[in-house]
Amino acid sequence: MTTVEEFMTTRLVTMSCDDTLTEAAQKMRDSNIGDVIVTRDDNVVGVVTDRDITVRAVADMLDPQRATLSQIISSDLVTVSRQDDALTAADMMRAYGVRRLPVTDDGRLVGLVSIGDLAVEREPESVLADISADDPNR
Numbered sequence: 563m564t565t566v567e568e569f570m571t572t573r574l575v576t577m578s579c580d581d582t583l584t585e586a587a588q589k590m591r592d593s594n595i596g597d598v599i600v601t602r603d604d605n606v607v608g609v610v611t612d613r614d615i616t617v618r619a620v621a622d623m624l625d626p627q628r629a630t631l632s633q634i635i636s637s638d639l640v641t642v643s644r645q646d647d648a649l650t651a652a653d654m655m656r657a658y659g660v661r662r663l664p665v666t667d668d669g670r671l672v673g674l675v676s677i678g679d680l681a682v683e684r685e686p687e688s689v690l691a692d693i694s695a696d697d698p699n700r
Contacts, residue, residue: 566651567644569680570665570673576601577610579632583619586610586631597662599671600631606671608635609662641666642675651675 576599577586586598590612597611610631618634619626640658642651644665651663655677665673 564648565644566642566646566648566665566675567673569648570644570675571679572673574599574671574674576606576671577631578602579607579635580630583615583624583626583629583631583634587612587615587626597674598631599664599674600635601671602632605669606639606641606664606666607632608639609660609664609674610635611662639664643667644672648680652680655680 575589575593575595577589579600579602589598590596596613597609599606600608600610614634615626618624619629624633638658640654640660641664642654644667654663655661661677663675664671665675
């Protein structure tokens with residue numbers, strides 16, 4: 563059994579739910595990532611992706627310099643434990659329709675697992691695994 567801890571990403575970027583969409587987009591660009599973990603008072607409240615900024619904010623004509631991450635974040639946070647197995651993480655992604663899951667240990671953020679991480683772990687010869695393992699575009 564492969565645990566989430568064995569393939570999760572530990573290089574995390576966190577931002578406050580009070581940070582603006584522009585700040586999040588700049589942080590994603592500068593860090594060459596597609597998501598940030600959103601916190602409130604040191605508690606994880608969700609994940610915001612570059613797609614969230616586009617679909618939930620730009621499409622609704624929110625002002626990215628004024629709108630905050632709390633305005634576009636999904637309200638239902640789904641997490642996994644570092645001891646959960648890869649199949650459990652995949653089942654949770656499928657059941658909740660998410661592509662990323664924060665990994666927690668006693669309520670503390672320790673990592674993030676994405677659908678790409680799962681593909682690399684479970685189906686290393688798949689096209690998704692190949693794309694996910696490649697260097698990101700700049």
